[in-house]
Amino acid sequence: MTRLNASLWTIGLACCLASVTWTGLTTLVTPQKGLAQVSGEVSARAQLPRFERQAYNPAVLHVRFTEAAGRTSSIDTDAFLDLTLILASGAVEGLRMDLSLKQFQTQLRKLYTQLSRLEPLNEADPASPSRQLHAVLIAELMPVLLREKVTTLLIAADRGLQAVPFAALSDGERFFGDRFAFSITPSLALTTFNPSDEPGQRLLAFGASQFDGLASLPLVPQELNRISSRGGKDQFLNKDFTPSTLLEKASSADYDKLHVATHAEFKPGGPKASQLHSGTGPISMEQLTALRQSRRGVPLDLVVFSACRTALGDADAELGFSGLALQAGARSAVGTLWYVDDVVTSAYFVQMYRYLNQDVPKAEAMQLTRQAFIRGLIRLVDDQVVGADGSPLLTELTPAQQRRVADGVGNPFFWAGIELMGAPW
Template identity: 30%
Template sequence: RGAWQLGRILKQQGDITGAIAAYQGAFEHLQSLRSDLVAVNPDVQFNFTESVEPVYRELVSLLLQPTLTKGQAEEASQANLKQAREVIEALQLAELDNFFRDACLDTKPVILDEIDTQAAVIYPIILQDSLGDSFASRLEVILSLPNQPLRHYGTQLPKQKVENVLQQLYSSLYPGYSSQQRLRLAEQVYDWLIRPAEADLANSGIQTIVFVPDGFLRNLPIAALYDGKQYLIEKYSIALSPGLQLFPQGLEREELSVLTAGLTKARQGFAELPAVEEEVKEIASEVNSQILLNQDFTRTAFEKQINGIPFPIVHLATHGQFSSNPEETFLLTWDERIGVKDFDVLFEKRRLGILKPIELLVLSACQTAAGDKRATLGLAGFALRSGARSTMASLWSVHDESTADLMSEFYRQLTQTNPPMTKAEALRQAQLTLLRDVKYNHPYFWASFVLVGNWL
């Protein structure tokens, strides 16, 4: 805390170099205390958003500021951009540690160029700057392209403007909202995140954009951003990542088989999901499937299957909720709820390498908790606790045959072998199929599905 306070004082005095050094000391101290911070008794748990998060954000803000050299403003150096990226990834990890209340996530820094030379990574971060007695928002973006220096661009906006526009865009994704207003908001966010990088993305032959989203951006379907003529998904495959440090290595292409479990009937106060039966049939028509439906989908039966035949894909078509509170993050089985922390036990043999890890976990009828700005931490939690290399999930529940159509097309694309298709591209093609269908061309039907983790 002493180094953090010193950094703030030096920043106010205009000593940016000294402030960065002080903040780096505070940051390194927090990193060394990572496991201790989350081991504190929850009753006296530090307030993460007040005591820890500001150190990361304020350091990134300093690192991304233009520097004055001989009176000339110069863009942030490559060294500063690299450190800012490292701090953004560390913040993502810290948020997940705080969510789980333990520092259990194994990290291995990876180099994008060694994973996919046709993927770009975009790191947006929302910062608050003090300007006299008022505050302003800055939406800063670091762009990582294969075999190229990092790039950086940002937008200065009035306080709350970023948050307000993002929340309005989220609301506009429901049918009944003005399409003209929705497209205007989607283009506004596109202008902030993508427009400054358009030429670089095109010139670098990029096919997949991986977002490491911050704040409320996590709740938004990036696929539905709009450039004035077309949606982003019409140009690129899209994936989300809670940080490339969590990218699991290796991906085996094998004959696909799916363990599919779901509920069609109303259970435990949750409504029936009649379209799930069609969804399960559609999947079985495309891929070799083992099915647990309704009464057969108990926790015990599910656990037995998970620890038995090593299915590369697990598809759960059941009610579930993602929340920033792990106690309110769960999936529904016929007889009980599976909490996010239960995933540790259920998938332990997969995570430890005793059984093959899951290539893809699909959660097709879940939704984010209403009014919870950090709800998608729960989604990332399921993804990481299962040890799955990729997780595909819905940001909101679309109770409609459109989900069955999208899933059928997704698996049809995924089973192609000549040439093999990446998961991100398979999802893109499935979303485009719905977008081109006059019944389902509204983003409400196709944009809710996001791919988290390994996009290959």
């Protein structure tokens, strides 16, 4: 392991982080510890995470692979992993470690297999994929993160690392997504370091629940009805959700948030071939890039894709729709790393927007939502899914929908794949 020197660009970045620290956010989160169930029932109000006005402390973590066959210290390794942590104070901690790409990829595949099968991740076992990946990517910097009381991480991840489900990595005591608020960016050049100065604008919501040749998404109408913004909301469902309507409405500076609930499909051939399904026809990834020009100077603060696997694409479009939203000028975007049950997805986003409406920053809103899942606050009660405060997130679930969440939604499969990209603030 090698200590790395700071480079000049980190100085300017640290100045930006310091600006966020002092001028950005007013309502902040302190995760609550030691939660327990009483008589087998959740006491939601007693377990709600606390909100406090206190110092906001973001940092940037740059994670980079470099192929280095023949240049590492062991014949068993063939790459360097460079970790650079940049604190708001300007301090920089850099590490270089030898790595076996094959072993890293094997552990990542094993973790995905466990998640896809809803298996326990065995966080108590240091040899488990969740622990092994945490040991490689996070553990060496944990003493600094804890000592400096970092609350939020912007993780700049190289190609191939964006598929890591950071939220599901464990230090043996807590999951990374429980302990930290974070976002992922493929490039710091795509990230805005100034918080939005126009909060409370309108939410623009689109959804499709019925399709030709694709499974229906029966909870999309409820999801659109239940998500909200303090500045108001306009929504378009099924036949009212057309490609032209989305592109026209999203071009208006009246809206600072765009929410799209539908199916996504990735095909070989790049952005022209990969598409979202509107209520009347497909919208290609390429079409979405038109928003960069139409929203020049007034970027969307948040774009949410409540759809199947929208955080990643294929070899030609690795970043998926979420990454494309950043390239189209959005400050932040939310997508999913894998296919998640639509009951859970809808409940997740309804809860997330509730936190956003309390002036909670984006990454913290998602952290609190994950914590609500982990601690059993998101749960089935009769035919309803109720949220952290005990009020309904979804109602009138069918018996089949109830069965899909009847055993609880605490497994990381349900919450670790929904990921924030771009600015965490």
